[in-house]
Structure formats: C-alpha cells, structure tokens
Amino acid sequence: MENRTGTYVAFDGLGEADPTKSDFKYYATLQAWNANKNIQFSLTNSHEKTDAVRDTSKRATLYARIQERLRASKNMLVILTSKTRYTGSALSYEIEQAIDTYRIPLIVAYPEFSSILYVDSHSGIWPKALKDRINDTGIEAIHIPFAKECILNAITRFHVNGEHLSSGKNHYKRETQIKWGLI
Known part of the structure; x- marks a missing residue:
C-alpha cells in the first residue's frame, strides 16, 4: 500500500459550478489556513497528490482518481452542512469507499455549529452513506465543529x-x- 500521509477532504459540491455557492468555500478556508504562515495549521492534502479532475471528467475517471487519493490518505475530513445532499453526490461514493474499502477514520466537521456535544442531533444532515454505516462495528469517526x-x-x-x-x-x-x- 502507498504511503498514507494525506488527509482526504470531502464535501458536497451541490452541483454548483460557482464554488462560492457550494461547500467548496470550506475547503478553500482549509487551503487558506494551510498557506498562511502566521497561522499554525498544516494539512497534507490528498487532492494535491494526484492530477486534477475537471467537472467534465467521466464518472469512471472521477471514481478512479478518488480511489487513488483515498489509497494515499491516512484520514478523511468530511464537511457536512444543512445543504449536503442525502444521496446523489460524489460525497456518498467517497464516504462508502473510505469506510468500506480503505478503513479510513472520518473527521466529520460541521461549519454551521460552534460545538458538538451530542452526535445524533446532527443525523438529519448526514448523507445516506454515512447514516447507513455510522453504527457499524469498526467504523471510526469523530464529529467536530468546523474550527x-x-x-x-x-x-x-x-x-x-x-x-x-x-x-x-x-x-x-x-x-x-x-x-x-x-462553548
């Protein structure tokens, strides 16, 4: 297996071409923190370890690139908001693969909450892939605010x-x- 050093960041693009209208803005925040030398934050981004995938890429190409990135990932940061789709996004596939195939721990971050004290209270925004697996033996996840x-x-x-x-x-x-x- 490849050297698993990266953090795979997953979010729902919400089918938007304009990144400011989707959860991409939170991914951009992570990149800004990582680039700012005045902030103590370091992220080895799995997405930067492979070729970029365009919105026009075929689904098979997209899924192959996701698998390549997951193989190189030590964990997955999943960003969930009230707009996250229950089904129908690549996020569902990413979660399924991270848990079922690569056994990657999930860090589930919620930008719309300042603290997380009761995980089940956020189940209403979990995509089906997470909801179906959250209670399975062997899944590892921590739920945190996006801070x-x-x-x-x-x-x-x-x-x-x-x-x-x-x-x-x-x-x-x-x-x-x-x-x-x-708090």
Whole structure:
C-alpha cells in the first residue's frame, strides 16, 4: 500500500459550478489556513497528490482518481452542512469507499455549529452513506465543529497509524471544547 500521509477532504459540491455557492468555500478556508504562515495549521492534502479532475471528467475517471487519493490518505475530513445532499453526490461514493474499502477514520466537521456535544442531533444532515454505516462495528469517526483547533487536533491524532476511535459517534469532551473557546 502507498504511503498514507494525506488527509482526504470531502464535501458536497451541490452541483454548483460557482464554488462560492457550494461547500467548496470550506475547503478553500482549509487551503487558506494551510498557506498562511502566521497561522499554525498544516494539512497534507490528498487532492494535491494526484492530477486534477475537471467537472467534465467521466464518472469512471472521477471514481478512479478518488480511489487513488483515498489509497494515499491516512484520514478523511468530511464537511457536512444543512445543504449536503442525502444521496446523489460524489460525497456518498467517497464516504462508502473510505469506510468500506480503505478503513479510513472520518473527521466529520460541521461549519454551521460552534460545538458538538451530542452526535445524533446532527443525523438529519448526514448523507445516506454515512447514516447507513455510522453504527457499524469498526467504523471510526469523530464529529467536530468546523474550527481550526479542532480540525488540526483531529487530523494529527486520528488516522490509520494514529489513535483509534471507539465508534462512529465520538466527539471532543465539553471541557476540551470550552478550552478551545467553542462553548
């Protein structure tokens, strides 16, 4: 297996060509944090390890590139919002492959919430692929707000060669979220 050092970032593009009208804006935020030398944030982006895929690419090409990127990934950061589609997006395929084929821990980030204390309260925005697998034995996931400290902590700790999570419904303790100024 390839060297698994990257973080695969997954989100629903919502079928939009304009990235400002989709959840791409959160991916762009991650890239900006990573590029800013004044911010302590480092992300080894799995998407930058392979050739780009255009919106006009055939589905088979897209899926092959997703698999290539997942093989090189140590974890997956999944960005979910109230606009995330239940089915019908590449996000569903990415989640299925990450869990079923590559056994990659998920870091599920919610930009619309400042803290996550009860995971099930967010199930209404989970895509079907996540909802169908969240209670399965062996799935590892932590649910976090889309906040720099949480994301950085999670991607450095929870990965195929790092700390393992006990289930698909983990979250940071209230005290930790208070320490980060989220509560």
